[in-house]
Amino acid sequence: MNALLQRVYFGLVGLFLVLPIIVVAGVSVNAKQDLAFPPKGFSLGWYGEIFANPEWRNALVASITLAALSAALALLIALPLAWFLWRRHAPWANVFQLLGIAPFTLPPVITALGLLTFWATTGFYGQPATAVISHAIFFVTLPLVTLSLGFSSIDRSLVEAAATMGADDRTVFRTVVLPLILPYLISGYAFAFVLSLNEYIVAYMTIGFTMETLPIKIFNALRYGYTPTMASVTILFVAIAATIFGLVARFGDLPKLLGAMSSRD
Amino acid sequence: MRREAPQKLTDYAPLAFPAGMLIVFFVVPFATMIAVSFFRRDPAGFYSPDFVFDNYARFLSLFFGKVLGFSLFLAVAVAICCVVIALPFTYLLSRTKRRTQVLWLVALLSVLSLSEVIIGFAWSTLFSRTAGITNLLVMLGIMSEPIALNPSFGAVLTAMVYQALPYTVLVLYPALVRLDPTLTEAARTLGASPLKAFFTVVVPALRNTVVATLIMVFIFALGSYLLPQILGRPQHWTLSVLITDQAIYQSNMPFAAAMAVFLVLVTLGLVALTVYAGRKGEAA
Amino acid sequence: MSGLTLQNVTKQFGTFTAVRNVALTVPHGTFVCLLGPSGCGKTTLMRMVAGLDLPTEGEIRLDDKDITNVPTHKRDLGMVFQSLALFPHLTVGENIAYSLRIRGAGKDEQKKRVDELLSMIHLSGYADRPVAKLSGGQRQRVAIARALAISPKLFLLDEPLSALDAKLREAMQVELRQLQQRLGITTIVVTHDQREAMTMADTVVVMNGGEIRQAAPPVDIYRRPADTFVADFIGMTNLLDFKADGTGATVLGASIPGLVVPNGLASGIVSVRPEDVHLTVPGNAPITGTVIFIRDLGGTIETFVEAAGKQIVAVSVPNARPDVAVGQSVGIALDPADCVVLKS
Numbered sequence: 088m089n090a091l092l093q094r095v096y097f098g099l100v101g102l103f104l105v106l107p108i109i110v111v112a113g114v115s116v117n118a119k120q121d122l123a124f125p126p127k128g129f130s131l132g133w134y135g136e137i138f139a140n141p142e143w144r145n146a147l148v149a150s151i152t153l154a155a156l157s158a159a160l161a162l163l164i165a166l167p168l169a170w171f172l173w174r175r176h177a178p179w180a181n182v183f184q185l186l187g188i189a190p191f192t193l194p195p196v197i198t199a200l201g202l203l204t205f206w207a208t209t210g211f212y213g214q215p216a217t218a219v220i221s222h223a224i225f226f227v228t229l230p231l232v233t234l235s236l237g238f239s240s241i242d243r244s245l246v247e248a249a250a251t252m253g254a255d256d257r258t259v260f261r262t263v264v265l266p267l268i269l270p271y272l273i274s275g276y277a278f279a280f281v282l283s284l285n286e287y288i289v290a291y292m293t294i295g296f297t298m299e300t301l302p303i304k305i306f307n308a309l310r311y312g313y314t315p316t317m318a319s320v321t322i323l324f325v326a327i328a329a330t331i332f333g334l335v336a337r338f339g340d341l342p343k344l345l346g347a348m349s350s351r352d
Numbered sequence: 353m354r355r356e357a358p359q360k361l362t363d364y365a366p367l368a369f370p371a372g373m374l375i376v377f378f379v380v381p382f383a384t385m386i387a388v389s390f391f392r393r394d395p396a397g398f399y400s401p402d403f404v405f406d407n408y409a410r411f412l413s414l415f416f417g418k419v420l421g422f423s424l425f426l427a428v429a430v431a432i433c434c435v436v437i438a439l440p441f442t443y444l445l446s447r448t449k450r451r452t453q454v455l456w457l458v459a460l461l462s463v464l465s466l467s468e469v470i471i472g473f474a475w476s477t478l479f480s481r482t483a484g485i486t487n488l489l490v491m492l493g494i495m496s497e498p499i500a501l502n503p504s505f506g507a508v509l510t511a512m513v514y515q516a517l518p519y520t521v522l523v524l525y526p527a528l529v530r531l532d533p534t535l536t537e538a539a540r541t542l543g544a545s546p547l548k549a550f551f552t553v554v555v556p557a558l559r560n561t562v563v564a565t566l567i568m569v570f571i572f573a574l575g576s577y578l579l580p581q582i583l584g585r586p587q588h589w590t591l592s593v594l595i596t597d598q599a600i601y602q603s604n605m606p607f608a609a610a611m612a613v614f615l616v617l618v619t620l621g622l623v624a625l626t627v628y629a630g631r632k633g634e635a636a
Numbered sequence: 637m638s639g640l641t642l643q644n645v646t647k648q649f650g651t652f653t654a655v656r657n658v659a660l661t662v663p664h665g666t667f668v669c670l671l672g673p674s675g676c677g678k679t680t681l682m683r684m685v686a687g688l689d690l691p692t693e694g695e696i697r698l699d700d701k702d703i704t705n706v707p708t709h710k711r712d713l714g715m716v717f718q719s720l721a722l723f724p725h726l727t728v729g730e731n732i733a734y735s736l737r738i739r740g741a742g743k744d745e746q747k748k749r750v751d752e753l754l755s756m757i758h759l760s761g762y763a764d765r766p767v768a769k770l771s772g773g774q775r776q777r778v779a780i781a782r783a784l785a786i787s788p789k790l791f792l793l794d795e796p797l798s799a800l801d802a803k804l805r806e807a808m809q810v811e812l813r814q815l816q817q818r819l820g821i822t823t824i825v826v827t828h829d830q831r832e833a834m835t836m837a838d839t840v841v842v843m844n845g846g847e848i849r850q851a852a853p854p855v856d857i858y859r860r861p862a863d864t865f866v867a868d869f870i871g872m873t874n875l876l877d878f879k880a881d882g883t884g885a886t887v888l889g890a891s892i893p894g895l896v897v898p899n900g901l902a903s904g905i906v907s908v909r910p911e912d913v914h915l916t917v918p919g920n921a922p923i924t925g926t927v928i929f930i931r932d933l934g935g936t937i938e939t940f941v942e943a944a945g946k947q948i949v950a951v952s953v954p955n956a957r958p959d960v961a962v963g964q965s966v967g968i969a970l971d972p973a974d975c976v977v978l979k980s
Contacts, residue, residue: 089546093444100441103514104463106485107474113484124483125491144571166372176355180367186374194575194619196592197385197612198378200599204388205381224377243354247688248721250708252735254788258709264740266725285467288577292599302467309473309582318477321470328462335452345457346526354689 115318122313124168130347133319146304150284153215153300157222158230160280164223165275170264172236184231191228195288197227203292213297221293222283229282230275233344237271240343268345270339279336281328388410389609394494400604407610411523420618423574424589425532431566435512438520439562443554445521446528453590464518472582475511477503479583512576520569527561574619591615639664640685640779640790645694649805650770654680656846658694658757662839667813669833672843678826679794681843685824686792691945698789707922711790714783718795720765720775722782728754729763752779756815772787773804774776774811780812783938791816791823793940797832809835830870834858842866864978867907874908874948877980884972888944891921893970912974913950915939915958921967927960941966 110124118128122188137143168183189196202221206212241264249259287302296301308317335341358364392402410416445456479484479501486498501507535557539549555562577592589597591611599608640662647655654943655677670678683689687698687708696704703711716739722731730752742751754760757777768777778796781803796812797805813836816823825831833840834854834872841851842865850862861867864875878885880902884895887906895906918924925943932938937957939950948968952958960966 096441097446099514100437101459104459104517107478107514108473110478110483110485111474111509114477122477122480122483123489128568141555164370167366171370174355175363176357183371183374186368186378192571194571194577196575196577196594196595196613197616200595200612201381201385202377203599204378204384204605207605208384208388220373220377224373227374227404242719244717244719244721245723247391247686247708247724248715248717249734251686251711251713251715251792252686253709253712254414254734254738255707255709258738262734263723271792281465285465285470287467287469289829290595295600302469305467305468305473306578307474309469310608312406317473323475325462325466325600328465329458332458332465333858336458341454341457342450342529346529351624 095212108322111318111321115315115322117315120143120314122318123317133315134323136314136316137320137323140316142299143301143304143320144233146299146301147320149298150302153218153222154280154283156219157226157283158276160219160223161227161279162230162272162276164227165234166272169231169234169238170260171243172235184235187231191223195225199289199292204245206293213294215261215292215294218290218300220295222286225286225289226279226282229278230272233271233278234269236344236346241267243274271344274335274339274344277331281331282325285324326339359541365557372565376423383611386613389613392511393604393606397421408614411463411606411612411614411623418587419589419591419594423556423587423592424618426512426580426588426590427570429509430473430516431569433513434516434520434569435524435562435566436519439555439558439564440550442521442524442528443550446525446531447533448469457522460518460521463514466515468515468576468578471511472517472578475507475514475579476582479507502517502583503585503588505584505588507590508580511583512573515579516572517574519572520565523568524561529560531557549560563626567626571619571623574615639666640824640932641697642681642685642962643695643697645681645684645691645696647677647689648692653846655684655691658846658848660841660848660851662824664822665687666821666838666839667816667823667836670823670824670826670843671830671833671869672725672828674828676843677846678828678841678843680728682794682824682826685790686713710775712771712786712788713790713792714788715787715792716779716783716794716796718798720779720799722779724767726767727763728759728765728770728778730765730916731767731778732763732785734782735786749785753785757781770895772800773808776800776808780815784821787819787821789822791821793823793825795828797827799819805829805832806835812836821929842869843979844869859976861907861976861978862907863875864907864980867978872949872951874910874913875905876908876946877903878901878906878946878977885977887970887975888923888946888948888968892922892970892972892975895975895977896972897977901977901979903980905978906975907978908970908975910938910949910951912971913948914968914969914971915941915950915952915960916963916967921969923968923970925966925968927962927964927966930960930962941968943968 113124113126114122115128115133116131117123117126117133137147165187165237168187171177172180172184203212206217211217227325245263246259246266249263254262285302287306289305290300291303299307301324305317305320308314335344381594388399389407390403390405391399392404392406393401405504441486445453467479478485481498484501486501489495490498491551502565535553539553540546544552573594574590578587579597580590582594593613595608595611596617598604598611639806639948641656642660645655645658646653653907658681670681680689684691687703687706687943691704694704695702699771722732726734729750733749736746738748750763751760754762757780759774759777761775762770767778770778776799779796800808809832816836825833825836837854839851840854840857842849842857845867850866852860853870856865861870867873868875876887878887878895879896883891885891885892885897885906902931904921914921923943925941927939928942928947929940930937931940936951938951939952939958939960941948941950950958950968958966
């Protein structure tokens with residue numbers, strides 16, 4: 088009885104989560120330029136359109152470039168900070184931890200507007216690099232959280248043991264800390280990458296008038312003319328996110344990454 | 353390894369790059385935004401430096417009061433819906449096999465990472481006349497002809513709950529996984545039914561977590577900037593939508609900045625109030 | 637002289653003094669156990685020897701060189717941690733070879749040494765296994781082999797056997813002592829287990845409250861405790877008040893002639909080990925008491941007797957079992973030679 092109730096409950100939540108995606112998937116395989124559901128005819132042409140149509144292809148390339156670069160920059164900011172906070176006893180440095188978490192926690196419009204006014208005031212408004220830096224700051228929270236978690240899971244006596252065996256600070260970092268933190272580094276990158284790929288408002292407020300990322304492109308299409316390509320891109324994005332998180336789960340410990348105390352073997 | 357206080361200047365070296373980036377590209381922009389909120393709008397360009405309170409004075413209108421009231425109401429409604437749905441769900445999830453948990457977590461993360469644009473598009477499709485859910489009902493013979501379900505308040509609320517639900521589950525997840533399972537077992541041995549054990553043991557034990565989650569989802573929902581615009585009527589627009597609208601389409605950055613500062617203050621104020629009330633409730 | 641010397645070593649954490657004014661000499665090739673209750677400063681003392689903590693005051697010398705401020709990685713140590721601290725991302729062989737690898741040793745040299753050490757700890761053929769796949773005792777031995785890889789000047793072990801079950805722990809104590817004697821390496825072990833200390837050490841250093849209370853061979857620690865803390869901490873003992881009289885001292889209201897009390901000590905405490913408390917028929921001994929409980933452990937029998945308001949325990953072996961029952965009166969005889977006179 089209880090097991091049945093649980094299944095029904097899980098089923099309903101699952102249906103709620105998946106229903107819009109099913110409808111969009113249906114729309115994406117319409118034969119003609121219809122936004123019909125159930126689809127009229129069947130065609131995978133709208134998926135080809137993402138790569139064939141230069142507008143959509145450029146947006147895809149822009150999005151992936153932005154995500155790859157900004158996630159890397161976010162990692163470069165988060166790694167030394169998380170390492171320092173783990174390695175040293177410096178309470179005042181926690182201010183930077185807070186600063187690293189704030190951009191993602193505040194309503195996104197606020198971070199976006201702050202960056203917009205900043206870029207406009209300094210005269211860099213509209214340049215592609217501004218979007219990379221903006222996204223890196225906006226998403227630095229994610230690698231910062233995964234890395235802090237990763238560092239806190241390293242037994243400090245491992246570092247002491249390496250020191251007693253003759254390793255200086257640099258060697259300890261290279262031979263012990265880095266290999267142990269690597270899974271958290273990768274998942275931090277993955278989180279930042281996927282979220283940057285999907286991000287709209289910060290991208291729009293920094294480079295929205297000079298170039299299009301995919302979310303901007305979809306939004307513009309939403310306002311100025313529907314096409315089933317919007318649906319096929321959406322499905323592509325869902326697939327990318329599910330694949331990346333699936334990989335993180337396959338090679339890392341997802342429950343632990345999301346804050347469960349320890350994995351059960 | 354004992355965590356030692358930094359001794360030499362070079363010990364601070366790792367901090368230099370992160371601190372520099374966060375100060376230059378977050379603290380300074382935030383300060384810039386506050387400064388701009390006191391500037392005057394310049395119809396020719398963005399704005400011109402000044403020190404006026406005009407932008408804040410505009411809050412004192414009935415229209416603005418309505419928008420603020422609606423924004424808060426919507427965010428509270430989303431937070432409550434999400435926690436009510438997510439709390440039992442996450443509790444049950446935390447008791448399932450590891451494999452099941454991982455599968456759900458992947459699904460939840462995938463939905464969470466979806467762009468608000470995509471969520472808006474997906475739900476507007478689902479609620480539309482041509483490709484909507486009502487077409488299924490017509491096919492099943494329940495309805496005679498498909499209808500459009502948006503724009504409406506229900507559409508906005510549904511999509512925002514959809515957006516915030518995975519976030520809610522992931523915020524609740526650590527606390528629920530760490531919850532000692534012997535607590536409910538003890539309650540069961542004392543004669544409580546599973547449902548009763550959940551409400552008499554799990555929920556009270558998680559009181560602080562639930563309050564913290566409500567606040568976090570509330571802030572998350574306050575940040576929704578597109579869904580009310582795509583799925584609602586103008587009276588369903590929230591402060592975030594207005595800020596975006598003023599900044600981008602009306603090119604009134606000083607006013608947008610003033611609203612943003614105001615939104616931060618309201619957010620922080622409500623959080624502080626709730627935390628304070630929580631502390632007081634605990635002390636009593 | 638060669639070996640390790642600590643001079644007036646003090647360590648403070650804020651206002652808390654973890655180690656106070658400790659002086660200790662560990663001659664080359666000896667085995668020393670730091671023994672004491674938790675919080676006595678023994679681990680902090682070892683961490684200072686390892687360079688993991690720096691002394692607030694004092695000097696640490698190794699083979700006549702001042703190493704007080706030499707960083708850990710330049711001390712040529714081998715250390716086994718309480719958690720073992722095996723690197724989870726490396727195999728058994730890579731763990732053991734770690735100190736050689738970071739010193740730039742060649743692959744062949746590393747392999748040769750790893751094979752040598754694995755055979756020493758009876759784990760030949762385990763080089764490529766992940767450490768997570770080992771049993772507790774095997775992990776223990778790998779940690780020991782890893783610490784010995786460079787033939788260190790000092791071999792330090794912090795509660796090395798605490799994670800093992802009782803049987804395995806006793807076997808490892810013997811194994812560790814034999815290994816140390818074979819290698820002739822200067823060794824310091826921190827432990828709270830007195831059996832462990834007594835089994836392995838040349839010198840047992842008993843600590844309490846950040847200070848060394850006694851440093852002596854195990855038998856002396858047991859037979860000649862320096863103070864009441866050591867007497868009470870090591871094994872079972874009876875601590876009895878005494879008052880000096882003309883010919884000896886009065887204990888439990890009875891005079892014990894021949895008990896030598898140092899000049900100027902009017903009263904104090906004598907420590908009598910339970911096996912030195914002899915029970916006889918009442919009247920045959922100066923002290924009389926009542927049996928209140930008998931604990932028969934098979935190998936030994938503990939008889940608890942109340943006399944003059946004090947509880948005294950006597951231990952005997954089965955074939956010398958006293959013929960008594962609970963509630964019975966017994967005589968208690970104490971040999972002055974077995975009584976250790978201490979200040980109270």
